[in-house]
Amino acid sequence: MIDRLIEKIKETGAPIVAGLDPMLDYIPAHVQERAFAEYGETLEGAAEAIWQFNKEIVDKTYDLIPAVKPQIAMYEQFGVPGIAAFKKTVDYCREKGLVVIGDIKRGDIGSTSAAYAAGHIGKVQVGSKCYAPFQEDFVTVNPYLGSDGVDPFLKVCKEEKRGIFVLVKTSNPSSGEFQDRLIDGKPLYELVGEKVAEWGAGAMGDAYSYVGAVVGATYPEIGKALRKIMPKAYILVPGYGAQGGKGKDLAHFFNEDGLGAIVNSSRGIIAAYKQERYRQFGAENFGDASRAAVEDMIADIRGALESRY
Amino acid sequence: MIDRLIEKIKETGAPIVAGLDPMLDYIPAHVQERAFAEYGETLEGAAEAIWQFNKEIVDKTYDLIPAVKPQIAMYEQFGVPGIAAFKKTVDYCREKGLVVIGDIKRGDIGSTSAAYAAGHIGKVQVGSKCYAPFQEDFVTVNPYLGSDGVDPFLKVCKEEKRGIFVLVKTSNPSSGEFQDRLIDGKPLYELVGEKVAEWGAGAMGDAYSYVGAVVGATYPEIGKALRKIMPKAYILVPGYGAQGGKGKDLAHFFNEDGLGAIVNSSRGIIAAYKQERYRQFGAENFGDASRAAVEDMIADIRGALESRY
Numbered sequence: 001m002i003d004r005l006i007e008k009i010k011e012t013g014a015p016i017v018a019g020l021d022p023m024l025d026y027i028p029a030h031v032q033e034r035a036f037a038e039y040g041e042t043l044e045g046a047a048e049a050i051w052q053f054n055k056e057i058v059d060k061t062y063d064l065i066p067a068v069k070p071q072i073a074m075y076e077q078f079g080v081p082g083i084a085a086f087k088k089t090v091d092y093c094r095e096k097g098l099v100v101i102g103d104i105k106r107g108d109i110g111s112t113s114a115a116y117a118a119g120h121i122g123k124v125q126v127g128s129k130c131y132a133p134f135q136e137d138f139v140t141v142n143p144y145l146g147s148d149g150v151d152p153f154l155k156v157c158k159e160e161k162r163g164i165f166v167l168v169k170t171s172n173p174s175s176g177e178f179q180d181r182l183i184d185g186k187p188l189y190e191l192v193g194e195k196v197a198e199w200g201a202g203a204m205g206d207a208y209s210y211v212g213a214v215v216g217a218t219y220p221e222i223g224k225a226l227r228k229i230m231p232k233a234y235i236l237v238p239g240y241g242a243q244g245g246k247g248k249d250l251a252h253f254f255n256e257d258g259l260g261a262i263v264n265s266s267r268g269i270i271a272a273y274k275q276e277r278y279r280q281f282g283a284e285n286f287g288d289a290s291r292a293a294v295e296d297m298i299a300d301i302r303g304a305l306e307s308r309y
Numbered sequence: 310m311i312d313r314l315i316e317k318i319k320e321t322g323a324p325i326v327a328g329l330d331p332m333l334d335y336i337p338a339h340v341q342e343r344a345f346a347e348y349g350e351t352l353e354g355a356a357e358a359i360w361q362f363n364k365e366i367v368d369k370t371y372d373l374i375p376a377v378k379p380q381i382a383m384y385e386q387f388g389v390p391g392i393a394a395f396k397k398t399v400d401y402c403r404e405k406g407l408v409v410i411g412d413i414k415r416g417d418i419g420s421t422s423a424a425y426a427a428g429h430i431g432k433v434q435v436g437s438k439c440y441a442p443f444q445e446d447f448v449t450v451n452p453y454l455g456s457d458g459v460d461p462f463l464k465v466c467k468e469e470k471r472g473i474f475v476l477v478k479t480s481n482p483s484s485g486e487f488q489d490r491l492i493d494g495k496p497l498y499e500l501v502g503e504k505v506a507e508w509g510a511g512a513m514g515d516a517y518s519y520v521g522a523v524v525g526a527t528y529p530e531i532g533k534a535l536r537k538i539m540p541k542a543y544i545l546v547p548g549y550g551a552q553g554g555k556g557k558d559l560a561h562f563f564n565e566d567g568l569g570a571i572v573n574s575s576r577g578i579i580a581a582y583k584q585e586r587y588r589q590f591g592a593e594n595f596g597d598a599s600r601a602a603v604e605d606m607i608a609d610i611r612g613a614l615e616s617r618y
Contacts, residue, residue, distance in 0.1 A: 021421070024435070032436070041436035073421045077428030078435075079442030083392045107451065108414050109481040109547075112330070112382045119386030126333070126387075127341070127350035133388030142416065144453045145479050146486030170454050172418040177455030177504070178497065183490040188497070191487065238418075 001137045001163045002205040002212070002234060005099045006259060008066030014298045015254070017101060017236070018061060018290075019266025020089060021071040022050045026271040028283035031056075047081035050074070053286075054089045057270055058096055060287035061294050067099035067137075069236075069264050090136055101236065102136030105167065107149045114152035121153070121162035138163040140214055140236070143192050150199055154211065158203050163210040163234075166199070168192045168226060171216025171239030189215075189222065193229040200233050208234050208260065215253065217245025217263065224252035227260070235261040240297070241268030247300035251308035258305055269293045310446045310472045311514040311521070311543060314408045315568060317375030323607045324563070326410060326545070327370060327599075328575025329398060330380040331359045335580040337592035340365075356390035359383070362595075363398045366579055367405055369596035370603050376408035376446075378545075378573050399445055409445045410545065414476065416451030416458045423461035430462070430471035447472040449523055449545070452501050459508055463520065467512050472519040472543075475508070477501045477535060480525025480548030498524075498531065502538040509542050517543050517569065524562065526554025526572065533561035536569070544570040549606070550577030556609035560617035567614055578602045 009015050024032065027049050035049035058068065070093075075086035093100050106116040118124045120134045141153055141164045153164045169179055169189040179189045193213065200209030212234035215223050227235065235253050239245045240263045253261040272278045272293035273286040281289035318324050333341065336358050344358035367377065379402075384395035402409050415425040427433045429443045450462055450473045462473045478488055478498040488498045502522065509518030518541045524532050526548035536544065544562050548554045549572045562570040581587045581602035582595040590598035 023420075023424075036436055041438040043433075043435065043440055043442060046433070046435045071417075071421055073415070073417060073424040073428070077424040077433050077442065079428065079440070080389065080393045080396055082428070082442070084389045087389055105415070105417055105451075106382070108380075108382060109479060111332070112380055115332075115382040115386040119382070119388065119391070124352075124355070124386050126352065126355045127345055129350040131352055131388070133352060133386065133391070142414075142451050142453055144451055144476060144487060145481055146483035146488070148481050148483040167453060170418060172454055172457050174455035174457040178453060178500065179455070181492040181497070181500065183492055183497075188487065188490070188492075191490065195486070 001099070001161050002208050002210050005066060005234070005262070006208065008099055009259065009262065012064060012066050013302070014065055015262050015301060016065055016294070016297055017067040017069045017262050017264045018057070018065055018269045018294065019069045019071060019103070019264045020054050020057070020270065021074045021266040022053050022270060023074060024049065026267070026274070027053045028273070028286050030284065043078045043081040046078045047085035050078070050082070051085045051088050055092060056287040057290045058093055058098070060291045061269070062096040062098055064291070064294050064298065065098070067101055067262065068093050069101040069103050071103040071266070087134060090134060094135070099138070100136045101138040101140070101165065102134065104139050105142050106139065107142035107145055109145060110148045110152055113149045117153045117156040122156035122160050138165060140165045140167065142167050143195065147195070147199070154199055154203055157210040163212060165212040165214050165236040166192065166196050168196060168213040169215045169219055169222050171218045175216065189226065190229060193226045196233050197230045200230070204232065208232055212236055214238065217250055220249040220252060227253060227255065231255065237261055237263045241265040247304035250301060251304045254305060263301055265297055268297065310408070310470050311517050311519050314375060314543070314571070315517065317408055318568065318571065321373060321375050322611070323374055324571050324610060325374055325603070325606055326376040326378045326571050326573045327366070327374055327578045327603065328378045328380060328412070328573045329363050329366070329579065330383045330575040331362050331579060332383060333358065335576070335583070336362045337582070337595050339593065352387045352390040355387045356394035359387070359391070360394045360397050364401060365596040366599045367402055367407070369600045370578070371405040371407055373600070373603050373607065374407070376410055376571065377402045378410040378412050380412040380575070396443060399443060403444070408447070410447040410449070410474065411443065411445035412449050414449050414451050416454055418454060419457045419461055422458045426462045426465040431465035431469050447474060449474045449476065451476050452504065456504070456508070463508055463512055466519040472521060474521040474523050474545040475501065475505050477505060477522040478524045478528055478531050480527045484525065498535070499538060502535045505542050506539045509539070513541065517541050521545055523547065526559055529558040529561060536562060536564065540564065546570055546572045550574040556613035559610060560613045563614060572610060574606055577606065
């Protein structure tokens with residue numbers, strides 16, 4: 001799957017991923033009203049609004065981008081109907097040829113991580129039948145429990161040719177509280193980065209590993225250091241745009257081959273119509289605003305990559 | 310909710326929690342067959358088998374125990390129908406008067422943690438209506454992202470009088486890989502424990518905080534140290550029984566008031582009928598085997614608490 005992701009990045013020339021994190025606040029009133037007219041102001045209504053919103057954005061951007069990253073929390077908050085909207089979104093994006101990164105940040109003891117891995121990127125057995133319940137292509141994984149919480153994901157990655165992105169240095173302001181603390185002179189995120197390289201060595205695609213890492217755009221110097229520690233790991237970079245990261249901060253997350261990183265923007269793309277810059281589209285045409293935001297983001301990152309030497 | 314948990318622990322005299330982690334392997338053939346006869350060998354069939362299995366165990370044990378801890382991974386692995394079975398289980402346990410600890414180990418950047426908190430222990434707004442989608446009483450939280458990943462849970466805990474258990478030292482063999490690493494001479498789990506005490510100080514029930522901690526039964530010496538660092542935190546102790554922890558290892562997880570800890574057993578209770586010791590019940594009477602296992606566990610832990618001085 002890492003090979004397919006890279007192929008799609010080369011095809012589109014866009015090392016970016018659209019974060020499908022649909023807070024209800026982002027969804028234009030007319031989309032919400034239509035959903036509530038059909039399902040009422042219920043969890044089902046919220047889920048329908050999310051789904052219709054996502055579908056429009058995907059329809060307007062899928063030809064420009066290699067991948068999407070639905071953040072499951074934004075669906076899970078609406079209970080069972082929300083999870084059904086997550087599944088519907090994953091299926092639709094796959095139909096459109098997009099690589100789907102499930103931002104689930106799961107991680108638990110061995111047998112439990114095995115269940116998450118089976119459900120999200122693998123298969124479960126029910127009697128004599130076999131199912132792939134969520135069928136994302138990649139998921140994000142929390143490393144706090146150590147190797148035996150990650151190993152079950154690795155096993156499924158190898159069997160099913162799927163991938164994971166392990167949280168190494170997250171984009172949020174207090175990520176340093178534990179992740180930056182020095183252990184034998186090295187920050188914890190470097191130790192986790194070394195483990196990512198080790199875990200990934202046994203699960204290689206053509207040039208990059210099935211095991212990638214999450215490193216926030218908001219910490220460009222750390223990105224530079226981690227790039228060297230995990231040369232074969234694809235880096236998923238959140239925090240671009242709304243969280244403060246800019247294209248020029250991102251150049252060092254990439255390898256010299258121009259590959260090795262994929263930059264996520266969520267609010268900056270899906271709620272583009274709310275920004276001054278794209279306001280002329282109007283809420284009715286929110287999908288077109290998202291398309292324009294994607295085009296601008298691609299130009300910003302291409303520019304940063306071209307001018308880095 | 311911490312006050313209600315403590316009240317229930319005093320009422321039952323049982324500082325234990327039954328882990329409802331229903332792997333299909335644990336579910337007797339007759340329960341699976343009945344579910345598959347109705348729904349086929351489908352995800353819905355698996356979800357129905359899980360639900361029927363849980364219901365029987367809850368019916369046979371709810372009067373002995375204060376709380377249950379469904380591990381959401383075991384439901385999530387069966388996709389949307391699995392999540393529906395999780396919700397059904399939570400609702401049923403609450404109807405039976407049990408405190409429900411959702412073992413979800415979520416944790417993300419602020420806005421995303423806010424969505425998890427709203428969905429699991431809080432409320433979401435849909436138009437003019439308000440819903441509590443999953444409505445657990447407590448959830449487990451992963452601290453890797455630092456304070457701003459935990460704060461949204463704290464906020465909801467205070468508003469809704471719910472609680473969280475933050476992963477401090479997990480029960481799995483490789484938990485030490487990161488959690489035990491020394492930072493300024495102190496292991497990371499101690500730093501996290503200090504943060505738990507700090508987060509919890511602003512969210513106090515009568516004697517204990519809404520903010521508890523997860524510390525594995527498999528590391529009794531660490532439990533003793535953490536008990537002192539977080540005197541007001543309830544400790545949720547996994548790893549008893551099948552994972553190797555024994556009652557005598559657990560005494561120091563408790564405070565001198567005999568409170569302060571609640572010990573989880575999952576497989577040891579729900580798959581008791583598979584153990585030599587309870588085999589006489591037979592698979593048909595798996596619920597009775599679970600009841601006997603609960604009674605034995607209560608006796609083991611009471612004995613350990615009584616003989617500790």
